[in-house]
Amino acid sequence: MVCGRCGMPQPVEDVGPFAVFGIPPRLTWEAAELHATYQDLARRCHPDLFQAHRDERVLQAARGAMRTLNDAHRALKNRVGRLRYALSASGRFEEPTHTVPEGLQGSAQIIGRVLAAVETAVVQGNREAWEAQQDHLASLEVQTDKAEQESKAALGRLFNEWDDAVASSRGEWPRVSEGWYTQAIRWLGERQYLETLTRRVRTGRQWPGS
Amino acid sequence: MAAQPTRQSTEPDFVAFDLGTGTSRIAYARGEGHAFVTDLAGDARIPSVIALSGGGGILAGAAARDRQALYPQHTLRSLRSLLTAGPGTVTPRGPFFPHPVNSDVQTMLQVDVGERERPAIELIALFLAFLRRSAELALERPVTAGVVTVPTCFTPFDRQTLRVAARMAGLERVRLIDEPIAVAEAWLAAGHSGRAAVCTWGAGYLSAALVELQDGFLRVLSTAGSAEVGGDQIDLQLAGDFLGKVKEKRGQLENESHIARYVLVAAEKAKHGICERGHAELQLPIVGGKEAVRQTYTNEDLDRWCESLRTEASRVCEQLLTDAGLLKGDLDALVLAGGLTRIPALREHLETCFGLSAGDVPDPEEAAVLGALARARLLDHAQSEPLVLDVLPCSLGLEAQAGSMSPILKRGAVIPGGKREVFTTYLERQTDVAIQLFAKAASDWAPLARIELSQIPPMKAGLPAIEVSFAVDEDGVLEVTALETTKQKPLGLELRPIRGLSSSAVRATLESVPKVKAAEFEEALREELRARGRFVLESLRELSRRRAGIITRDEKQLIAKKAKELEEVLEGADLMEIRTCAQELEEAARPLMQRDLDASLQLLLH
Numbered sequence: 001m002v003c004g005r006c007g008m009p010q011p012v013e014d015v016g017p018f019a020v021f022g023i024p025p026r027l028t029w030e031a032a033e034l035h036a037t038y039q040d041l042a043r044r045c046h047p048d049l050f051q052a053h054r055d056e057r058v059l060q061a062a063r064g065a066m067r068t069l070n071d072a073h074r075a076l077k078n079r080v081g082r083l084r085y086a087l088s089a090s091g092r093f094e095e096p097t098h099t100v101p102e103g104l105q106g107s108a109q110i111i112g113r114v115l116a117a118v119e120t121a122v123v124q125g126n127r128e129a130w131e132a133q134q135d136h137l138a139s140l141e142v143q144t145d146k147a148e149q150e151s152k153a154a155l156g157r158l159f160n161e162w163d164d165a166v167a168s169s170r171g172e173w174p175r176v177s178e179g180w181y182t183q184a185i186r187w188l189g190e191r192q193y194l195e196t197l198t199r200r201v202r203t204g205r206q207w208p209g210s
Numbered sequence: 211m212a213a214q215p216t217r218q219s220t221e222p223d224f225v226a227f228d229l230g231t232g233t234s235r236i237a238y239a240r241g242e243g244h245a246f247v248t249d250l251a252g253d254a255r256i257p258s259v260i261a262l263s264g265g266g267g268i269l270a271g272a273a274a275r276d277r278q279a280l281y282p283q284h285t286l287r288s289l290r291s292l293l294t295a296g297p298g299t300v301t302p303r304g305p306f307f308p309h310p311v312n313s314d315v316q317t318m319l320q321v322d323v324g325e326r327e328r329p330a331i332e333l334i335a336l337f338l339a340f341l342r343r344s345a346e347l348a349l350e351r352p353v354t355a356g357v358v359t360v361p362t363c364f365t366p367f368d369r370q371t372l373r374v375a376a377r378m379a380g381l382e383r384v385r386l387i388d389e390p391i392a393v394a395e396a397w398l399a400a401g402h403s404g405r406a407a408v409c410t411w412g413a414g415y416l417s418a419a420l421v422e423l424q425d426g427f428l429r430v431l432s433t434a435g436s437a438e439v440g441g442d443q444i445d446l447q448l449a450g451d452f453l454g455k456v457k458e459k460r461g462q463l464e465n466e467s468h469i470a471r472y473v474l475v476a477a478e479k480a481k482h483g484i485c486e487r488g489h490a491e492l493q494l495p496i497v498g499g500k501e502a503v504r505q506t507y508t509n510e511d512l513d514r515w516c517e518s519l520r521t522e523a524s525r526v527c528e529q530l531l532t533d534a535g536l537l538k539g540d541l542d543a544l545v546l547a548g549g550l551t552r553i554p555a556l557r558e559h560l561e562t563c564f565g566l567s568a569g570d571v572p573d574p575e576e577a578a579v580l581g582a583l584a585r586a587r588l589l590d591h592a593q594s595e596p597l598v599l600d601v602l603p604c605s606l607g608l609e610a611q612a613g614s615m616s617p618i619l620k621r622g623a624v625i626p627g628g629k630r631e632v633f634t635t636y637l638e639r640q641t642d643v644a645i646q647l648f649a650k651a652a653s654d655w656a657p658l659a660r661i662e663l664s665q666i667p668p669m670k671a672g673l674p675a676i677e678v679s680f681a682v683d684e685d686g687v688l689e690v691t692a693l694e695t696t697k698q699k700p701l702g703l704e705l706r707p708i709r710g711l712s713s714s715a716v717r718a719t720l721e722s723v724p725k726v727k728a729a730e731f732e733e734a735l736r737e738e739l740r741a742r743g744r745f746v747l748e749s750l751r752e753l754s755r756r757r758a759g760i761i762t763r764d765e766k767q768l769i770a771k772k773a774k775e776l777e778e779v780l781e782g783a784d785l786m787e788i789r790t791c792a793q794e795l796e797e798a799a800r801p802l803m804q805r806d807l808d809a810s811l812q813l814l815l816h
Contacts, residue, residue, distance in 0.1 A: 039425055046597045047626065047684045051385055051589040052223055052355070063683055067626035074623060199535075206537065 001065040002044040009045045009062035017072030017085060025089075025174065026166050027082045027159040038073050045069065079155060080191055083184055086162060089173065092181040098196075099189035103147045111197065114140055118204040130207060141201050144194070151187070151194055158184055223355045224385070224586035225345050228392070228579035229338065229372075230359075231290045231414030231440060232549065234258050235579040236345050239592065244583055246576075247341075247348040255575075256344070260337050261285040262324030270340035282471035283308050284324050289337050290361075291414040292319050292330035293368050294437045296709070305453070305470035306446055317709055318371070331375045331711070331719075338379035347789050355383035357582040357589065362388050362417035362435030362603055365649060365658060366688035367710030373687060374711060374719050385589060386685040390419035391430060391598060392581030393547040393571065398423055398596060399584045400572055404542030405431075407530065407564045409523075410578060411550035413441040416519075418526050420534045420541070428596035432533035432622050433603050434526045435651075439519050441481065441550045447515040448507060449477035452492045456503045469494070484512045485553050513555050520559045527563035529652065533622050538565035545569055547577040599624050602682055604651035606658070615648060615655050618680050628681035632695075635676075639668035643676065657708050663692050664702035676701065740780055740788065747773055747780075750799050760805050768798045 001012050001020070018025045021037050045065035050058050075085045087093040100108050114136045121130035158180065165174035228235040234256045236247035246254035249272050261274035261284050269277065278285040286292070286309065292300075297313040312320035312327055319330045338358075345353045358376055360369060369386055376384040387395075390408040397406065405422040416439050420431040453473050456463070463469055476492055483490030484507060493504040531537065544566040551557050551574060561567050571577045587593045602623045608631065610616040618629045633643060642664045649658035666674055675695040682688050690713075692701040705713040750769060754761055761769075776791040 039427065042427070042597065042599070048385070048585075048589055048597060049591075051383060052591065063626050066684070067628050067681060070624045070627045071629070074627065202537070206539075 001041060001068065007044065008058060009050065009065045011061050012065050012068045016089065017075040020068055020072035021076065024166055025086070026163045027079070027086060028163055029076070029082070031077065034073070034076055038069065038077075041069050042066065079159075080188065083155070083158070083188065087181065087184055090181070094185050096185050096188035096192060098193045099186060100193055101147050101151060101190040103150050104143065104197075107143065111140060111143075115200050115204060119200070122204075122208060127207060134205070137201060137204055141205070144198055144201055147194060148198065151190060154183075154187055158187060224383070224589045225342075225349070225353050225356050226579050226582035226586045227338070227341055227345075227356045228359045228582055229290055229341070230258055230578075231288045231412055231442065232258060233413075233575075234337075234341060235576065236341055236348075237576075237579045237583040238345065238349055239583065239587055239590075244580065245348075246579075247345050249344075256341065258289045258337065259285060259287050260289060260333060260340070262326070262328075262336075268336065268340075270337055271344075279468060279472040279475060282467045285471075286321065286323055286333060287474075288413055288442050289334055291437070291440075291442065292321065292333060293371055294361075294364065294709070295319050295330075299438065303446060305466045306449060306474055308467035308470070317707065318711070331371050331378070334372065335375040335378035338376050338381065342380050343785070347785055350786070354381060355589075356381045357385045357387055357586045359389050359392050359578050359582055360386045360686075361415035361437070362390060362419065362433045363415060363437050363651060364686070365604060365651070365707075365709070366606075366682065366686055367659065367707035369685055370687045370716065371710045373685060374716055377720060384685075385585065386687075387582050387585050388419065388433060388600065388603070388686075389415075389417045389548075389578050390433065391421065391428070391600060392579075392585065393545060393577040394419065394421045394428060394581065395584040395596070395598075396577040396581035397543075397545045397569075397571055398428065399580070402543065402569070405540065406543040406545050406569075407527075407541050407566070408545045408547070409526075409551065409560055410548040411440065411523075411546070411556065411560075412548040413445075413550075414438075415440055416523060416526055416550075418530055420530050420536065423596060426595040426597065428598045430599060430601045431536070432530050433601055434529040434533070435603070436522045436526055439522045441478075443519065444481055444512070444515045444550075445474060445477045448480060448492075448511070449474045451507075451511075452477065452494075452503075452505055455505050456494055459501065459503050480507060481512070481553075484509060509555075512553070516553065516555050516559075519550075519556060523556070523559055524563055525652070527560070541566060543569045545571055545577075547571055547574040549575060600684065600686070601625060602627065603686055604649040604658075605655075606680065606682075606688070607648045607650065607655060609646055609648065615650075617650075619682065621650065623682075625682045625686060626684050628679060630677055630679050633663075633676040633678060634672050635666065635669070635674050636671055638671050640671065640674075641666045641668055645678070659705050659707040661690055661692075662704040662706065664704075665699075666701060667694055667697050667699055669696075744780065747776060747795070750795065753799070753802065757802065757805070761802055765798075765802055769795070769802070772798045 002009050021034060045062050047059060047062045047066055050062040053059055075081050084093065104111065114133055118130060118133045118137060121133065161176055161180055162174060165176045169175070226237045235254055236256070237244050238247070248254045249256065253272065256271045257275035259271065259274040259278060261269040261277060261281060263284055274285055278287065296319060297311045300307045300311060300319070310322040320327050321330065321333065342353050342356070356376065358372065360372060364372065373384050373386060389410040393410055394406065394408045397408070403423050405420070407418065407420050409416065409418040415435060415437055417435040419433040422429050422431060449470070453470055456469065473492070473494070480490035480492050489506055489508045491504060491506045493502060495502055541564060544561065544564045546557060546560060546568045551560065557568060602619055602621055602625050605617050605621040606619045607615040607617040618631060619627060633645065635643060642662070643666065645661040645663070646657060647659045647661055648655045661678070663676065666676065673696070676692060677695050678690060678692045680688065680690055690703060690705055692703050693699070694701055703713070711719065750773065754766060754769060772791065772795040776795050779787040779791050
């Protein structure tokens with residue numbers, strides 16, 4: 001993206017996000033590793049470094065390079081994004097739908113009732129009613145944390161299988177078992193449910209303005 | 211490590227333009243410090259007002275503002291808000307917007323001002339040209355590059371319009387900077403750090419961002435904003451209420467738009483008065499034997515008019531935090547800028563929304579232009595940090611099946627950024643396809659533009675692979691290109707935004723219009739300077755007559771000499787000469803003006 005000799009941004013080809021970062025398509029990456037590479041590249045191709053350049057094409061190239069970098073970073077910067085990218089680059093992506101994780105299936109209704117009661121109390125400014133729900137909410141928080149941990153472990157297993165396939169793929173795009181793709185899509189659906197749940201629980205634990 | 215980009219020149223190129231709805235400011239680098247472009251009276255606040263006469267005369271800034279009650283039909287206020295306004299926004303303002311609008315043209319407001327209909331972009335361009343030339347006179351060098359502030363709620367196409375207007379005005383290089391990001395840069399430049407919520411609230415817009423400084427990058431975590439919730443709305447409510455009272459007493463008014471403008475200007479002052487003293491009186495003096503009208507307004511009234519503004523502010527704050535995935539407690543500081551944040555009720559409301567008390571910015575009214583200047587220095591390689599990682603202000607999406615929306619890029623994606631989508635045809639040998647593009651700035655999707663593809667190679671239905679690339683640049687402007695990938699053929703493409711310029715209009719404007727308009731812009735500035743020059747001449751002549759007793763002979767001679775010099779150059783073409791002569795005249799008269807002031811004060815005190 002940036003010429004090593006002259007420091008000028010170069011036109012970029014569509015190589016996929018892993019190649020932009022110069023890394024193999026493994027899914028297990030520390031956010032900090034990607035982040036450092038992102039910052040290093042951004043410091044060299046940020047368009048603001050070339051706004052004053054006489055040649056407009058240099059600015060265009062920087063803009064293109066930074067766009068490619070940002071798009072790649074967006075695809076890889078979090079676990080969910082990497083999983084989605086792995087699915088779509090394998091031609092197996094399907095839009096996930098909200099799915100209640102197994103561990104919470106028995107209590108989904110109670111969860112809904114408690115959260116609705118807390119949120120109604122907040123809207124009505126009824127602090128007493130809000131406080132009355134806090135014990136339930138606290139136990140909900142424990143359950144949610146547990147579900148989050150299970151989800152994390154499940155993702156670890158998905159990542160391990162993928163990364164093993166990468167290790168044995170000799171530079172080719174990895175091939176995993178059929179079940180992996182369906183589990184990955186299901187996991188994304190559960191993630192959506194959990195994210196909403198965690199945010200609602202976290203918000204519900206705080207009385208507005210306190 | 212790669213070589214650092216080399217510096218292009220030793221002269222700073224970029225000038226900072228804070229194009230405000232009510233007031234604009236220009237700042238430039240002077241050594242390590244900064245300076246503001248001021249008018250002849252030394253004022254750095256440039257009213258965003260333009261006056262156009264039927265004969266082609268143009269006034270801008272203070273000269274236009276001072277004459278607005280005389281020529282309301284010819285004088286446009288709050289210029290920038292015309293870019294996001296439609297006929298439906300300005301028509302309800304009645305006598306407060308006495309300019310006929312062409313409601314046939316839906317994509318951009320066409321305003322009849324100075325007996326000629328002009329599109330909003332041209333009016334903005336005229337004003338920007340005035341700002342640019344003012345900067346050139348102060349800097350004594352050509353100014354062709356600028357950092358220009360923009361409200362966060364401007365869509366990619368509003369940003370495009372502003373950028374084209376700047377090009378029409380002679381700014382060959384333009385970098386747009388969101389107002390709260392500019393304020394954040396000023397805040398950082400003042401030595402602060404941490405994670406901050408920044409809000410700018412002026413005459414037209416509320417703009418807000420969550421930012422943090424990290425390893426030399428200014429990371430924007432989220433942005434949000436709102437139009438039609440500024441100081442103008444309060445002024446209009448106050449003025450509307452008073453005008454109603456005037457009509458009650460005097461019946462139907464003959465010269466309503468003149469009185470309305472007079473009242474609107476007074477309302478703006480009264481708003482400040484209420485903030486400072488808790489109350490203010492609006493009065494219309496006795497005219498033509500008709501009785502005077504007086505009305506006192508208090509904090510209570512102001513509070514009532516602020517109600518809808520507060521509701522909108524709550525929504526904006528909520529969206530900022532939700533988008534960034536943060537809670538109030540995760541923030542270190544709240545930074546407020548813009549005139550409206552001086553209203554205690556609004557200031558306190560924002561403080562409550564974020565659970566923080568507002569920190570100090572050196573001057574909340576200057577923060578935006580100083581932040582834009584910090585960016586200008588970076589673009590000129592006079593400083594290397596912070597590099598901003600800005601975000602897309604609204605989600606972009608396409609309508610999928612069953613009316614659901616499939617997002618292309620989500621609000622908050624770091625820009626420059628992009629996405630490619632693949633489409634195909636539904637009919638045999640279909641050569642044209644239209645795609646509707648939507649945007650989501652708050653909670654609902656709204657149509658943004660129509661993408662019309664043409665010159666698709668005639669093929670069986672469903673065979674063409676039409677790859678449409680959406681690319682948002684660092685200014686938040688969207689570019690769309692299309693390619694049929696099986697035959698590698700670039701396609702014809704026309705972007706028609708709901709509001710703004712179509713892609714062919716952008717090309718046409720950039721190719722031809724600026725050269726045609728240059729002379730007109732020049733004349734605008736010359737007229738403004740002449741008007742100020744005449745004003746200086748007249749007021750000093752009047753002063754030397756009135757204060758004949760306190761003027762010395764030497765002074766009288768010097769003033770007469772300088773006045774003659776100014777008079778000689780006034781109708782000429784050399785703007786620098788006019789400016790220099792006017793300044794010299796004021797310089798010569800300064801001691802007299804000071805004694806005049808002292809004498810007047812003594813009269814008042816005794």
